[in-house]
Each structure stands twice: as C-alpha cells, then as structure tokens.
Amino acid sequence: MTDNKKIQISDLNVFAGKFQILKNINIELPENKITVILGPSGCGKTTLLKCMNRLTDLYPELRVTGDIRISGNNILAAKEDIYKLRQHMGLLSQRPYPLPMTIYNNIAYGLKLRGVKKRREIHKLVVHYLQQANLWEEVKHRLREPASRLSIGQQQRLCLARGLAVNPGIILADEPTSALDPISSQYIEQKFLELKNEYTIVLVTHVLRQARRIADYVVFMYLGEVIEQGDVHEVFENPKMEKTKLYLGGTFN
Amino acid sequence: MTLAQKIEEKIFKVLMIIATYFILVVLAIIIYSIFKKGIKSLSWEILTQIPKGGYYYGKGGGILNAILGSLCLAFGATLLAFLIGLPVALYINVFLIRWKKVAAFIRFLLDLIWGIPSIVYGAFGFTMMIYLGLQTSLLAGIITVTLFILPIMIRSMDEILRTVPYGLMEASYSLGSNKSETAFKIFTRQTISGIITAILLSFGRAIGDAASVLFTAGYTDHLPNSLLEPVATLPLSIFFQLSSPVPAVQDRAYASALVLTLIILIVSLFSRGLGKRYHKTKINF
Numbered sequence: 001m002t003d004n005k006k007i008q009i010s011d012l013n014v015f016a017g018k019f020q021i022l023k024n025i026n027i028e029l030p031e032n033k034i035t036v037i038l039g040p041s042g043c044g045k046t047t048l049l050k051c052m053n054r055l056t057d058l059y060p061e062l063r064v065t066g067d068i069r070i071s072g073n074n075i076l077a078a079k080e081d082i083y084k085l086r087q088h089m090g091l092l093s094q095r096p097y098p099l100p101m102t103i104y105n106n107i108a109y110g111l112k113l114r115g116v117k118k119r120r121e122i123h124k125l126v127v128h129y130l131q132q133a134n135l136w137e138e139v140k141h142r143l144r145e146p147a148s149r150l151s152i153g154q155q156q157r158l159c160l161a162r163g164l165a166v167n168p169g170i171i172l173a174d175e176p177t178s179a180l181d182p183i184s185s186q187y188i189e190q191k192f193l194e195l196k197n198e199y200t201i202v203l204v205t206h207v208l209r210q211a212r213r214i215a216d217y218v219v220f221m222y223l224g225e226v227i228e229q230g231d232v233h234e235v236f237e238n239p240k241m242e243k244t245k246l247y248l249g250g251t252f253n
Numbered sequence: 254m255t256l257a258q259k260i261e262e263k264i265f266k267v268l269m270i271i272a273t274y275f276i277l278v279v280l281a282i283i284i285y286s287i288f289k290k291g292i293k294s295l296s297w298e299i300l301t302q303i304p305k306g307g308y309y310y311g312k313g314g315g316i317l318n319a320i321l322g323s324l325c326l327a328f329g330a331t332l333l334a335f336l337i338g339l340p341v342a343l344y345i346n347v348f349l350i351r352w353k354k355v356a357a358f359i360r361f362l363l364d365l366i367w368g369i370p371s372i373v374y375g376a377f378g379f380t381m382m383i384y385l386g387l388q389t390s391l392l393a394g395i396i397t398v399t400l401f402i403l404p405i406m407i408r409s410m411d412e413i414l415r416t417v418p419y420g421l422m423e424a425s426y427s428l429g430s431n432k433s434e435t436a437f438k439i440f441t442r443q444t445i446s447g448i449i450t451a452i453l454l455s456f457g458r459a460i461g462d463a464a465s466v467l468f469t470a471g472y473t474d475h476l477p478n479s480l481l482e483p484v485a486t487l488p489l490s491i492f493f494q495l496s497s498p499v500p501a502v503q504d505r506a507y508a509s510a511l512v513l514t515l516i517i518l519i520v521s522l523f524s525r526g527l528g529k530r531y532h533k534t535k536i537n538f
Contacts, residue, residue, distance in 0.1 A: 053426075053427055083431045086426055087428070093420055098536055099421075101534050113429050148533070159424070163427070172427075
C-alpha cells in the first residue's frame with residue numbers, strides 16, 4: 001500500500017494496575033481512509049482509541065507506554081500541547097454527550113476555542129456544520145433550545161457537527177451507532193463515507209456487517225492484542241489467522 | 254413472591270411510612286408552634302423599627318436591626334464562601350482527577366471540620382480578631398461565618414460535581430478545552446441547579462447560627478451601617494427576647510423566629526425557581 005500513514009502506533013502497552021489491557025500494539029493507519037478496529041467486547045478497542053487523543057490521561061489507574069505518532073509527532077511525549085492536539089481529533093462516543101447548553105452553543109463552543117471571534121462568522125459556521133451533519137432542517141427553528149431536548153439520534157449528529165467544527169483532521173468514533181435507531185445509524189455511516197475524502201476516520205465496532213460496509217482498512221483485536229490487520233478485502237475474504245477466521249465466521253463475539 | 258417476601262416487604266414499607274410521617278409531623282408541630290405564638294406579636298412595628306429603650310422589658314420598637322443585620326451577615330458570608338468554595342470544589346473534581354487519593358484526603362478533612370460545633374468557630378474567630386486588631390463587627394462576623402459554612406458549601410458542591418459523567422468530560426476535552434474551561438464552562442453548567450442548592454444550604458446555616466456570631470458580630474440596637482461596627486442578628490435577638498422575664502417580649506421572640514423562618518422560606522423558593530430555570534440545559538443520563 002502506498003497510502004500515507006496518518007497514525008503510527010508502535011510498542012504501545014497499557015496497564016491498569018497489574019492487568020495489561022493492551023499488549024504490544026503495532027499498527028499504522030492510512031490517511032483519509034476509514035480504519036475499523038474490530039473485535040469482541042472487552043478486547044481493548046476503546047482503550048486503544050482513547051490512547052490516540054490521550055483521554056487516558058483522565059484515568060489515573062492507566063499507565064501508557066510506547067509511541068503514538070500522528071503526522072510524525074509523538075503525542076505521548078509529555079511536552080506535547082495536549083489541548084491543541086485533541087483539537088485535531090473529533091470524538092464520537094458510544095452514546096452522545098452533548099454539552100449542557102443550547103444547540104447553537106454546542107457548535108459555537110468549539111468554534112470559539114478554535115479562535116473564531118466574529119459573531120457573524122460564528123453564525124455562518126454554525127449553520128454550515130449543522131448542514132454538514134444533516135441536522136439543520138430539523139433544528140433551524142429551535143437553535144436556542146437546550147441540546148438535551150433533541151432525540152438520541154439528533155444528539156449524535158449534533159456531536160458529529162460539534163466535532164467537525166473544531167476542524168479536526170481525524171475522527172475517532174467509538175461504536176457511534178450502537179445506541180441509535182437504524183435510520184440515524186445509516187446516516188452516520190453514510191456521512192463517514194463522504195467525510196473520508198478529507199478526514200482520517202478511526203471507527204471502533206464489533207458489528208461485522210458495519211465493518212464490511214464502510215471499512216478500507218481493518219485491525220482485528222482479541223484480548224488486548226492485534227491479531228491481524230490489512231485491507232478490508234484481504235481480512236474479510238482471506239484471513240490469515242485462525243482467530244480472525246473464527247470471529248468472522250461467528251464462532252465467538 | 255413467596256409469603257416470607259411479601260411479609261418482609263410489608264414490614265419495611267410500614268417502617269418507611271412511619272419514619273416519613275413521624276418526621277413530617279415533628280416539623281409541622283415546630284412550624285405550627287412558631288406560627289401560633291409568633292403571628293399575634295408580628296406587627297408592622299416589629300418589622301420596621303429598631304428596639305426602643307426598654308424594649309426587652311416590654312416597651313415598644315421592633316427587630317429591624319436584627320433582620321437587616323442577619324441579612325447583611327448571611328449574604329456577605331454566603332457570597333464570600335461561594336467565591337472561595339466553588340474554585341475548591343472544581344479543583345477537587347477537575348484538576349485532581351488523576352490524584353484521587355489527594356482528593357479523598359481533602360474530602361475527609363472537610364467532612365471532619367464540618368462536624369466542628371459553631372461555638373468553636375466563634376472562639377476561633379474571636380482569637381483571630383484579636384490577632385488582626387478587629388473589634389466585634391459585621392466584618393469579623395462575616396469572616397467567621399464564612400469559615401463556618403465553607404465545609405458545607407464545598408462538600409455539597411463537590412457531591413454534585415461528582416455526578417458529572419466521564420463521557421461529558423471526555424467530550425469537553427476532545428473539543429480541545431483545557432481544564433479551567435472544562436471546569437467553569439462545562440461542569441458548572443451541568444450542575445447549576447445543584448450548585449444553587451449548595452448555596453441555599455449554606456445560606457440557611459449562615460443566617461440561623463447564633464454561637465459563631467456571639468463573640469464576633471456582637472450585638473447592637475442600631476441598624477448596620479458599617480463593616481467595622483457590631484451588628485445584631487436574628488438568632489441572638491431571639492435569644493435575648495426569650496431570656497426576658499416579660500411574657501409579651503417572649504412572644505416577640507416567636508415573632509422573630511417566624512421572620513427568620515420566612516426569610517429562609519423566601520430564599521429557598523427563589524433559589525428553587527432560579528434552579529429550575531437553569532435546569533433545562535442539563536444533560537440527563
């Protein structure tokens with residue numbers, strides 16, 4: 001493969017006390033593609049995702065060693081300005097966590113952090129990102145209402161709009177459709193396919209069909225280890241490892 | 254459900270009902286007796302005048318000095334305690350997130366000093382006044398009461414801040430907010446109704462306590478006019494009127510207690526309304 005490698009992870013180990021959550025992770029994720037991290041529940045997928053924008057910092061029990069290079073910079077190095085760095089990565093979590101403010105301010109908050117100051121400019125961008133997330137038509141008359149009044153599916157799209165508004169190069173998504181209805185899920189998947197031209201997307205899921213539908217590159221994990229990685233066609237049609245075959249065959253999940 | 258389970262359920266249900274109604278009845282009796290004894294002495298005069306000479310032996314006048322004094326003192330102390338307490342509570346919950354043991358230790362200390370009787374704060378305040386060269390005054394009272402209500406202010410805000418879910422914290426950080434933005438823009442907004450409750454609790458404690466202001470704020474028949482002059486407070490006013498040998502003055506003590514209760518009632522209704530207004534934006538999980 002000749003793609004640029006946006007995220008390079010080498011020798012990543014994560015411990016929680018004596019328990020090792022991630023074991024010697026070595027993966028390279030291609031730029032402007034959808035990488036799906038696949039594996040059964042409890043295999044460390046979410047932890048791996050949280051390492052990438054150092055949300056692991058919030059958990060005192062976690063100890064992280066190794067290297068994560070994003071566009072060449074090692075983000076685990078203490079000196080990195082972690083707040084700047086996180087702005088380059090949008091996050092979609094399993095269930096949406098809108099900010100406790102109005103719909104409008106949910107988007108404007110990130111814009112202000114990004115340094116957009118003029119009111120008119122902010123308004124223009126709020127509209128733009130709400131349109132991007134296909135939410136504008138539903139909320140244009142209620143921008144000043146609290147975000148908590150939206151349905152779960154709408155909240156997840158608001159979170160997507162909010163994430164895009166800080167202008168990230170990378171989107172990290174942790175089973176973003178698991179709490180959503182089929183239509184919202186389909187919409188999010190569709191959006192990812194559109195966004196991958198401009199964004200590097202890392203999606204955690206345990207849904208095989210979802211992975212097959214949208215992945216370009218697949219990383220299969222089991223019990224904290226990367227078992228196999230490669231192009232989606234290679235992994236799904238011609239898995240090399242026994243574990244991968246069993247998982248894809250539905251023997252365990 | 255087996256029969257044993259049914260009986261067990263019945264017993265516990267009855268116990269809970271008894272406990273709940275017992276406490277309600279006790280509260281009702283207290284409020285009823287204050288009301289019954291207080292309402293007949295409550296007059297326009299008592300609310301709008303200061304004590305005239307011989308007030309405590311049955312002459313005319315009112316308790317405006319104590320009403321205004323208590324309001325100045327309680328508002329001052331609550332404001333000061335809030336300005337100190339909110340940053341402490343946010344610090345424990347946002348900045349000490351990786352240092353859970355330090356946070357636990359601070360919480361333990363606060364719980365410990367929460368239990369110290371208010372007279373000890375009064376004595377400490379008095380020592381502090383001598384050290385600072387302050388006389389009994391509104392200022393000394395405010396400082397002492399602030400110290401006295403700080404633990405309850407911090408711990409009740411802390412408990413509500415602890416309910417902010419990790420997911421919301423992660424959402425804030427992943428947008429690139431730093432810790433103080435997460436603290437002041439996200440945490441406070443998510444918990445605003447709880448923070449208002451914390452302020453109300455502290456205010457109730459501040460306005461209702463007698464022992465901490467006894468040596469520090471002093472007492473006077475004049476209206477509060479300077480931070481450096483003594484002020485009257487309602488709890489002490491009630492105490493002095495109850496100590497009077499004249500039954501009519503003792504009745505006025507109940508009227509004063511009624512005023513104190515009404516102040517707390519008004520403030521809590523007001524803050525509830527305020528809390529409701531801001532509650533809407535809270536994200537429910």
